[in-house]
Amino acid sequence: MSEPLNLKAKLGLNVFKEDKERHINIKPGMEKDPRLKRAVLVCPAGLYSLNDKGEVEFTIDGCLECGTCRIACGVEVLDWKYPHGGAGVQFRFG
Amino acid sequence: MEERFDAIIVGGGLAGLGAAYTLASEGLEVLLLERGDYAGAKNVTGGRIYLNPVRDMYPDLWKKAPLERFIAHEEVAIMAKERSLTLRYSGEELRTEPYQSYSILRAKFDRWFAKQVERKGAMIVTKSKVDDLIFENGKVAGVKAGEDELYADVVIACDGVLSLLAEKAGLRKPGNPKDYAVGVKEVIELEAAVIEERFGLSEGEGVARLFMGEVTKGMFGGGFLYTNKDSISLGLVVSIKELMENKDRIELPVMFEEFKNRPEIAPLIKGGQTAEYSAHVIPEGGYKALTKLYGDGILVAGDAAGFSMNIGVTVRGMEYALASGYYAAKAVIKAKEKGDFSAKTLAVYEEMLKNSFVMQDFINFKEAPHVLENPRFFTYYPELVTSIMRDLYAVPAGPKERLYPTVKKYLGFKQLWAMAGDMRKVMKI
Numbered sequence: 001m002s003e004p005l006n007l008k009a010k011l012g013l014n015v016f017k018e019d020k021e022r023h024i025n026i027k028p029g030m031e032k033d034p035r036l037k038r039a040v041l042v043c044p045a046g047l048y049s050l051n052d053k054g055e056v057e058f059t060i061d062g063c064l065e066c067g068t069c070r071i072a073c074g075v076e077v078l079d080w081k082y083p084h085g086g087a088g089v090q091f092r093f094g
Numbered sequence: 095m096e097e098r099f100d101a102i103i104v105g106g107g108l109a110g111l112g113a114a115y116t117l118a119s120e121g122l123e124v125l126l127l128e129r130g131d132y133a134g135a136k137n138v139t140g141g142r143i144y145l146n147p148v149r150d151m152y153p154d155l156w157k158k159a160p161l162e163r164f165i166a167h168e169e170v171a172i173m174a175k176e177r178s179l180t181l182r183y184s185g186e187e188l189r190t191e192p193y194q195s196y197s198i199l200r201a202k203f204d205r206w207f208a209k210q211v212e213r214k215g216a217m218i219v220t221k222s223k224v225d226d227l228i229f230e231n232g233k234v235a236g237v238k239a240g241e242d243e244l245y246a247d248v249v250i251a252c253d254g255v256l257s258l259l260a261e262k263a264g265l266r267k268p269g270n271p272k273d274y275a276v277g278v279k280e281v282i283e284l285e286a287a288v289i290e291e292r293f294g295l296s297e298g299e300g301v302a303r304l305f306m307g308e309v310t311k312g313m314f315g316g317g318f319l320y321t322n323k324d325s326i327s328l329g330l331v332v333s334i335k336e337l338m339e340n341k342d343r344i345e346l347p348v349m350f351e352e353f354k355n356r357p358e359i360a361p362l363i364k365g366g367q368t369a370e371y372s373a374h375v376i377p378e379g380g381y382k383a384l385t386k387l388y389g390d391g392i393l394v395a396g397d398a399a400g401f402s403m404n405i406g407v408t409v410r411g412m413e414y415a416l417a418s419g420y421y422a423a424k425a426v427i428k429a430k431e432k433g434d435f436s437a438k439t440l441a442v443y444e445e446m447l448k449n450s451f452v453m454q455d456f457i458n459f460k461e462a463p464h465v466l467e468n469p470r471f472f473t474y475y476p477e478l479v480t481s482i483m484r485d486l487y488a489v490p491a492g493p494k495e496r497l498y499p500t501v502k503k504y505l506g507f508k509q510l511w512a513m514a515g516d517m518r519k520v521m522k523i
Contacts, residue, residue: 091138
């Protein structure tokens with residue numbers, strides 16, 4: 001995120017259950033693919049960011065499982081699965 | 095573990111629960127698998143549900159359903175950079191039972207709906223993610239969920255907008271950004287009395303307000319506000335393609351924060367406590383982006399099939415989910431009578447949809463997605479309309495200009511010609 005916002009605090013309001021492994025991964029060799037940069041703009045949870053070298057960094061914590069990065073970046077770039085059953089975000093309002 | 099069912103339904107959203115409810119009501123053995131802790135745990139809506147199209151498909155459901163407020167007032171706010179124009183429509187028919195639409199929170203509603211489905215005799219297993227389909231002789235024969243292999247005559251994929259299962263069945267390809275939008279939403283808690291006072295509502299009444307224009311920085315999309323019983327659902331929906339290509343590199347969470355801070359919004363949510371922040375992809379490609387709806391031993395329903403539609407004045411998905419789940423179940427019942435679950439028999443599902451409001455809406459509005467994509471709707475018109483309002487209301491120190499010239503200066507030949515062009519396209523909707 002280019003601005004701090006209160007995004008972390010906002011995500012902190014949600015119920016998340018930890019997963020055994022990351023359910024979204026950048027495919028090996030695709031770390032510098034320009035399509036990844038789209039995720040920085042579209043991810044509602046701000047999980048993708050550009051570092052000083054202009055590379056995309058990604059964390060899974062706070063993932064809302066919305067699917068936007070899969071649509072924007074595509075399956076050639078991202079290995080995209082849902083978390084295991086009973087893991088990940090559990091919406092109380094939805 | 096190996097077990098056999100008449101039907102396995104993947105996903106406890108409205109399509110899946112609707113299909114399970116309908117099948118179990120007819121006595122079929124149904125297993126519904128849901129990856130969340132409970133049905134609704136992974137489901138997000140704007141949200142408002144319209145009941146008229148689905149009332150009779152689920153006649154016993156609505157009386158006790160945990161819906162929020164009936165929508166008695168329809169509002170649209172045209173948002174320019176520094177000004178806005180809000181219209182409020184209120185009508186006797188909106189205040190009269192049976193009410194046309196309700197605000198809804200899906201984690202609450204779906205969880206309750208799942209209980210009704212279980213009461214009908216369907217089996218629901220939560221915390222169970224389906225990883226793959228099982229094929230036998232080229233036909234879908236069941237699903238793999240972790241260590242379990244589960245078999246059924248037919249699988250109904252109601253696994254949501256990305257539908258990884260329909261992909262595995264070869265019924266669709268991964269989605270194209272131009273056919274999808276992303277929605278973000280905050281549920282902001284406020285006391286019922288405060289909501290009613292702030293929005294001018296009688297007890298139990300609700301309001302739906304859509305925002306178009308500057309809120310999405312000229313991109314295809316808009317904002318929404320729905321009043322729930324004791325909270326407000328406030329959110330933004332933006333085209334994924336336009337968002338990922340936006341030249342100013344505006345990030346979605348920043349856009350949402352700016353929306354919340356607009357002077358038209360901030361006082362409405364003042365003092366409220368945000369309780370949850372959610373997001374989801376929404377299918378918006380319309381008729382042309384629908385997936386293949388059936389194959390050997392498999393049907394696709396709800397968002398998984400692309401059944402959601404934005405026509406500007408209404409954004410709808412939940413009725414299509416409930417109806418497609420219902421018709422998928424009816425198709426399965428027909429297939430069971432025949433003892434044949436091949437694609438040829440299951441094709442009756444598409445026939446039923448074509449004879450219903452679902453496909454008729456999608457065909458009637460098939461031009462809507464590309465007509466509404468017109469960027470002039472999101473920048474030019476909001477600025478134009480609100481500039482005219484500014485000048486009409488302005489009282490200068492000197493003499494005030496006559497009203498007709500005030501308006502006319504914005505509407506020269508060039509502008510009117512361009513508007514007529516837009517109008518011709520809008521007439522296709």
